[in-house]
Amino acid sequence: MLAMSSPRRLLVVDPYEDCHQLLPELQKMGWSVDSCSLTSVVGRSCDVVLFRLLSEHLEHPAPLKEMISRSGAQWIAVVSPEVLKIKNVGDFVYEWFFDFHTLPFDVARVQVTLGRAFGMARLRDQMLNHVDTQTHELLGESRSVRELRKLIGKFAPSESPVLIRGESGTGKELVARSLHRQSLRHDQPFVAINCGAIAEHLIQSELFGHEKGAFTGAHQRKIGRIEAANGGTLLLDEIGDLPLELQANLLRFLQEKHIERVGGVNPIPINVRVLAATHVDLEAAIHSGGFREDLYYRLNVLQVSTAPLRELHGDLSLLANHFCRIYSLEAGRRPRPFSEGALIAMANHAWPGNIRELANRVRRGLILAEGRQIEAADLGLDVPTHTVLRMDTLEDYKHRAERQALCDVLHRHATNLSAAAKVLGVSRPTFYRLLHKHQIR
Incomplete structure (x- = not known):
């Protein structure tokens, strides 16, 4: 059903011998497959890029970094066991690729990896399309x-x-x-x-x-x-x-x-x-x-x-992600999502410098981030210890889901809290209690 309603476009860069047996299997699974050279990636329409990472790419990484930054697709690195032994290859893959696959190809594992990358590409497109529908630069739905x-x-x-x-x-x-x-x-x-x-x-x-x-x-x-x-x-x-x-x-x-x-x-x-x-x-x-x-x-x-930014309820994450995309090219890094702790810290910050301060903090966070996510510390913000969430119990997952539901409904109904409570199926007093519980202003 996903392939019928949303064609899954795979671009194989610099095809190699091992692909000949893999690609027909992916086509049977609904992937629309195309190929090109590394220098021709920009301008090609695709959701996911499959790329064989070789030692020479690690020795002279600038052209590859430029193509990844400009393509807008999700890249999967295909690496041999020999390449994995090269010093710092893990850091390079972690920094520039959505995921990687170790040779020899396993069709089932490749399909899972590509599926995850496609899902992320679709989320990205939805966000970009939402922004592009605005005829100006004043972003936000508050x-x-x-x-x-x-x-x-x-x-x-x-x-x-x-x-x-x-x-x-x-x-x-x-x-x-x-x-x-x-x-x-x-x-x-x-x-x-x-x-x-x-x-x-x-x-x-x-x-x-x-x-x-x-x-x-x-x-x-x-x-x-x-x-x-x-x-x-x-x-x-x-x-x-x-x-x-x-x-x-x-x-x-x-x-x-x-x-x-x-x-x-x-x-x-x-x-x-x-x-x-x-x-x-x-x-x-x-x-x-x-x-x-x-x-x-x-x-x-x-x-x-x-x-002021403190009054733009529901727009904070949209603006933060917007600046992250802008400054990722300047920093020569892929855009990163914000961690749960970073989102909490941003929601609780007073933002005396308003949108200019947010832009500067995101710019700093993108440069300092060492993991796949931008953390509160990267932004120069503190997270209250009682709001740091562990990921080791069922209760933690329930807590995260509850908070995410509140954020989602506030994004749509920031100006009508009665409607927001009704969408969640709770009373207005309960809704206020949940906002207080999760420290959402």
Whole structure:
């Protein structure tokens, strides 16, 4: 039934003599078999790759590592007893292959190994397809993210300014890029400037540009960020850090729709949509005299807010796996799943640095992980001793299954706990008791 509904595609790389008797048997079992050379793997459509690992591959592993990293399939190493004796071959197979098979071939054992690899490939495809169905980079199924995507879809076609608010590290620039990508200006420039990361004496030149000789060191004309964004979208990130003097100049530009470069006298008409982002409480800044009220109302025509990671219930593992796939290529390692302890540690962490902190911890964990899974320690997180699960009793397995069921139902019904309890067939008080028992926030 599995082979009929989901064709199982096997790619044999650099076929060898021992395969001739094996492949017909696999074809009878429902496998669609193809073959190619190692240099032709990328671009071939398959679920599982069967590869004969030889000593020369271990001596010069870079081409093989690149192909495995880029192929996206699950690789099975076929090794001879002689190759298994080579120093560090076990570490190499453990790092880069889903599993291995020792020659001579045993059809029954090969079938089991390939079946497990195919199952993992299908799980991977389901996750990737789920991500690919999103038309933007704002991943997540929590209520906050769904509402944010809906709001962006409404605001994107407008020409009105948008004020994006949220804590540091919550993806405000990502929201701005999504607004631009879905707007009528999507084929025009998107230019971002961080108003809090540029020295105060340089901000005016960065925003408006300058003419040659406008000041000491101005050896040639410079086009500012506003002018560079002409026709497209300008993001003023951390607008709350913009000095008051520059706030007046910015307000004048928003009112008059033209700029003058520093040292220039000719007005330059500008057609740009302005987005602004801040983690600062602008209302409080207005009250204290640190931000102009008239500029605030110019920028705050439409408003969106990004939620902190601690409020994105059910999205944590999705985002963590997303970053794991991204940074696996950078680290030159295969993506790894997160252990039970790592998931518990992440669920209990406060994430003061939000999504940026999660990305950095996953990046670190992928580099430090020594086993097949990323552990809490690899992420720099601690697991409470009473939540560490042993795998030696039936009760432990029941505990794991119960927790997994809670996580699964919360992923679907994070905004309706009554519905989540109903799906599990328990009362709402019992559901809350289970959440407390498993320390799921």
